[in-house]
Amino acid sequence: MGKIAMSRKGDRRLSLPSKDLMAAIAATRFGLGARPGEIDAAKADPQGFLIAQIRREGADIPQDDGESAGARFEQMRRYQQERRAVRQEKDGRGNDSTFAAQAFQSTQRDLRQKVNADFLARARIGAGTPASFRERWTLFWTNHFTVSATKQITSVLVGPFEREAIRPYVFSSFENLLVASSTHPAMLTYLDQALSIGPQSRAAQFVARRRNSATAGLNENLAREILELHTVGIDAGYTQGDVTEFARALTGFSIGREQDDRAGQFVFREQAHEPGPRTILGRRYAEAGVGQGLAVLRDLAADPRTARHVCGKIARHFVADVPPPSLVQRLEQRWMATGGDLAAVARTLVESPEAWDPTPAKIKTPYEYALSTWRLIGAEPSAFERIAPILTSLGQRPFAPPSPKGWPEDAQTWAAPDALIKRMQWAQGFAAAVADQTDPNALAASALGERLTPLAAKAVARAETRREAFALLIMSPEFQRR
Structure with a gap:
C-alpha cells in the first residue's frame, strides 16, 4: 500500500506507490534501467537510494584518454593545416599520394578514434554505473548545453567538454554550470x-x-x-x-x-x-x-524566468512530456530559494510525489534503450562498433544532435513505426548474441520489478526459445517506457 506524501499548504495530498514499485521506478525512470540486483537494493528506501547518488564533486568521469580540450584543439588545427597542404599539393600536381597526404590521413584516423573512444567511455559509464540517476541527471545537462560533432572542429571537443564543463558542475550552482559551458572551447567553436x-x-x-x-x-x-x-x-x-x-x-x-x-x-x-x-x-x-x-x-x-524554463525541462525529461504544473512549481521554488543549487533541485525532484506517478509516460531514447539493455544483463559495450550502428540507425548518431536544441525529449519522436521496427531488429540481433546464457524470466523480474505486468510476464514465459523471450522482454512496452 502506498503512503501519503507531505505537501505544501493548499496542495492536494498525493499518495506514493508501494516501496517495491518505487524501487522499480527509481531504477527505470530516474535511472537508466536496472542492473541485476539494483531494484532489490533500492527497496528499503527508494528515495534515499537516489538521494545518496547526489554529490557535490559532480558526476563520474569517463575513463577515456583524459586529453584536455586545449590539446584536442591544437591537434585539430594541425589536421586542418595538413588538409590544406594536401589540397594545395593536389591542385598543383594533380596527385595526392604524397607524404603529406599520408600524414593527413593518419591524423584524421587518430582524431576519429579519439572521438569514438570518448563516446564509448561515456556509454560504459551509463551501462555499468551503480549510480545511474547521477548519470541520467548528467545526460540531461549535456543535452541542455548541447555541442555537436556535426561541426568538424567541435567533434574532437565534445568529450572534453562534457568532462571539463558539465560533469564537475552538475550538482553545483547553475551559474557555475552556465559559465563553464559558455566559455568552453567546444561551445565557442560550435556557435562560432x-x-x-x-x-x-x-x-x-x-x-x-x-x-x-x-x-x-x-x-x-x-x-x-x-x-x-x-x-x-x-x-x-x-x-x-x-x-x-x-x-x-x-x-x-x-x-x-x-x-x-x-x-x-x-x-x-x-x-x-x-x-x-x-x-x-x-x-x-x-x-x-x-x-x-x-x-x-x-x-x-x-533570473526567475530561467528557473521556470529550466525546471520545466527537468520535469519533462524525468516525468512526462506534459509534466504536472505542481512539480514544475515545486522545482522552481526550490531553485529560487537556493540560488540555483542543482543538488537541492535534484533532491526536490526525488522528494516530489508527482515524480513517482506509476504511469510510465516517457519512452526511452535510442541511447537510453541501448544502455538499459546492457544494464539488463550486467554488461557494457565492448567497442564503439557495438553501440554506434543502432544509434545511428535510430536517428541518434553518437555525439551529433542535429541542432543547438539538442535531442528531442518527446515520446512521439522516438516511437515512430519505422523506429520501432528497427528496435525490434536490433533486439533480435542482441538476443541472438546473449540470450542463450540467460534466464529471460528471471531477467524480466530483475529488470522491471513491480512494473512487470502479468501480460508481459506471460509473453516472456510462453516464448518458444530464450532468444524469442529475451527479444519480447526488451521490446515490451514496460521495458521501452520509463
Missing part, C-alpha cells in the same frame, strides 16, 4: 563565438583597414542560444535588441592561438571586445571587459 568581433573594436578597425571593409563580424549565435535555450527561454519577452547587445557584451570571448600561453583554451581578447555600456533585458551593464559578459551570465542564471 570565437569568430565574433565587436564592430567598433580595435580588431574591427584593424580588419577594416586591411580589407578595405567597413565592418567586421559580430556573431549572435551564442548570445541567442544562451537566452533561448540555456536560460530564460524563448517566451521570456526578450527582443532582438537584447540579443544584439548581449552578443556585443560577449565579444572577446575566444580561444587561445598556437602562439598564446593558453593555446586551445578560453581567452578574453580585449581588442575584439565591443567597447561601451550595454542594456540587456532592462538592466544596464557598465564597460568592464570580460566582466561585462560574465555579469550578464550571472544575472541570467539568477
Whole structure:
C-alpha cells in the first residue's frame, strides 16, 4: 500500500506507490534501467537510494584518454593545416599520394578514434554505473548545453567538454554550470563565438583597414542560444535588441592561438571586445571587459524566468512530456530559494510525489534503450562498433544532435513505426548474441520489478526459445517506457 506524501499548504495530498514499485521506478525512470540486483537494493528506501547518488564533486568521469580540450584543439588545427597542404599539393600536381597526404590521413584516423573512444567511455559509464540517476541527471545537462560533432572542429571537443564543463558542475550552482559551458572551447567553436568581433573594436578597425571593409563580424549565435535555450527561454519577452547587445557584451570571448600561453583554451581578447555600456533585458551593464559578459551570465542564471524554463525541462525529461504544473512549481521554488543549487533541485525532484506517478509516460531514447539493455544483463559495450550502428540507425548518431536544441525529449519522436521496427531488429540481433546464457524470466523480474505486468510476464514465459523471450522482454512496452 502506498503512503501519503507531505505537501505544501493548499496542495492536494498525493499518495506514493508501494516501496517495491518505487524501487522499480527509481531504477527505470530516474535511472537508466536496472542492473541485476539494483531494484532489490533500492527497496528499503527508494528515495534515499537516489538521494545518496547526489554529490557535490559532480558526476563520474569517463575513463577515456583524459586529453584536455586545449590539446584536442591544437591537434585539430594541425589536421586542418595538413588538409590544406594536401589540397594545395593536389591542385598543383594533380596527385595526392604524397607524404603529406599520408600524414593527413593518419591524423584524421587518430582524431576519429579519439572521438569514438570518448563516446564509448561515456556509454560504459551509463551501462555499468551503480549510480545511474547521477548519470541520467548528467545526460540531461549535456543535452541542455548541447555541442555537436556535426561541426568538424567541435567533434574532437565534445568529450572534453562534457568532462571539463558539465560533469564537475552538475550538482553545483547553475551559474557555475552556465559559465563553464559558455566559455568552453567546444561551445565557442560550435556557435562560432570565437569568430565574433565587436564592430567598433580595435580588431574591427584593424580588419577594416586591411580589407578595405567597413565592418567586421559580430556573431549572435551564442548570445541567442544562451537566452533561448540555456536560460530564460524563448517566451521570456526578450527582443532582438537584447540579443544584439548581449552578443556585443560577449565579444572577446575566444580561444587561445598556437602562439598564446593558453593555446586551445578560453581567452578574453580585449581588442575584439565591443567597447561601451550595454542594456540587456532592462538592466544596464557598465564597460568592464570580460566582466561585462560574465555579469550578464550571472544575472541570467539568477533570473526567475530561467528557473521556470529550466525546471520545466527537468520535469519533462524525468516525468512526462506534459509534466504536472505542481512539480514544475515545486522545482522552481526550490531553485529560487537556493540560488540555483542543482543538488537541492535534484533532491526536490526525488522528494516530489508527482515524480513517482506509476504511469510510465516517457519512452526511452535510442541511447537510453541501448544502455538499459546492457544494464539488463550486467554488461557494457565492448567497442564503439557495438553501440554506434543502432544509434545511428535510430536517428541518434553518437555525439551529433542535429541542432543547438539538442535531442528531442518527446515520446512521439522516438516511437515512430519505422523506429520501432528497427528496435525490434536490433533486439533480435542482441538476443541472438546473449540470450542463450540467460534466464529471460528471471531477467524480466530483475529488470522491471513491480512494473512487470502479468501480460508481459506471460509473453516472456510462453516464448518458444530464450532468444524469442529475451527479444519480447526488451521490446515490451514496460521495458521501452520509463
